[in-house]
Amino acid sequence: MLTQNTKIGFIGTGVMGKSMALNLLKAGYSVHVFNRTKEKAQELLNNGAVWKDSIKELSQEANVIISIVGYPKDVEEVYLGSGGIIENAKKGAYLIDMTTSKPSLAMQIFKKAKEKGLYSLDAPVSGGDIGAKNGTLAIMVGGEQEAFDTVFPIFEVMGSNIILQGKAGAGQHTKLSNQIAIASNMIGVCEAIAYAKKAGLDPVRVLDSITTGAAGSFSLSKLAPRMIEGDFAPGFYVKHFIKDMTIAIESAKELGLSTPGLELSLKLYQELAEKGEADSGTQALIKLFAATL
Template structure:
């Protein structure tokens, strides 16, 4: 089994790494805050004191971190992953980041005979916990084929999308869809309540019809339970929408639905909800 370094053990990463451990992989973890990795260490993961130690250990290096600037730092800056990974290592960034940065990392990795894949995911904390993530992959097909068994430990829908950056572009399509859908979910619940309906029975009807969606089935019940813990952070979703709008501008494409959703989420962030789950958007209709 491949030796795997997993960088970043947050809401999503901790469960993704746990699946790899349970599959029998030798896993080393590294995060800026060691305490976040303790549950994985208790399950048998090894701790790396530095990013370089983690990268030099592994056949496959996976990153699942916060922002594009973090991705750039861990891969491209001095003493980053590409400075320490061995030739023929496969590096996989599963962070939602920018397509242009994915291509930059791929170019730098290729120059060192390192394979690079961009492989963002969708499915939230539930998908990560149940190994049912959708994984959208860009990069060299040869590297994808080699890494497929690793991806299949974490997700149930693994699709090769094309050359470097294609995974990130696909994730932008995913986030564009979710953004407007989440607005619709929140408005539907607000309308149901305002018109005197029972929102729970309304969900039974509409989630099984043409309005059905992952957000309606998985996040609307959390809204009704007033559980706004993050499966995916508001602050990270705003980051994703910003990337999508920048990429759309570069190809001269107007996305008014996404622009509206981003504006609403920024209002939510300004209200102090940046660390809540994306479904906390509903609070804008309750306040």
């Protein structure tokens, strides 16, 4: 059973991870952090987090290890690489990868963890920087019920919609479903704003009308205002969305599924990245449409 004295190791303190770890600190947990760039963890250290110089050192001390890094290759290195988590974690530790990654990799990590007497959950999130700050993320989990139940109080600090979707890999499959839904929706949001402007309307007033109707979505309510204001700071990076969509297309093909809307969105975001917007927020897609106004 986990308590407030449980040591939580947190790997990855970027846009999302920093806020998630900060909420764990505010909830009274002992949080030990590692990030490739120490400066990005400074706010957490100022709020009582303990810095660890390596994944190995962190893994040897923590009871629960949470990761949210960039790409599947990073997940593989963090968990399965030399000096990684599985090689060094204490027997009985709980491993929670909250990166959006490959379902097949989540299943591989689960298998390797089980062989070492470790509990593994894949638990990607949705809700962007706002959800991370407010502790209202949707958390989609794959793994065993017992492990899920044990770490549920930790999930509750970071999210408000927490569902065990099935066995290992199910969390990742659910997140890919989420990204597929967002992909086409973002095109629609951009086209709606472009149309409103072209028609001579005030897009802010248009949003007041359409966000509460059948068109309502997170992208329309939270990201469309940023588009209109010209605020392209990343709540979620363009480059990471491209990564997610690429994984989703690969997984869909493995399942024999056609995803034309997803493929169009990926093409547009790749064009956006080529224009120098890879480190912008996903709402920067409006720039491709604004050029035609």
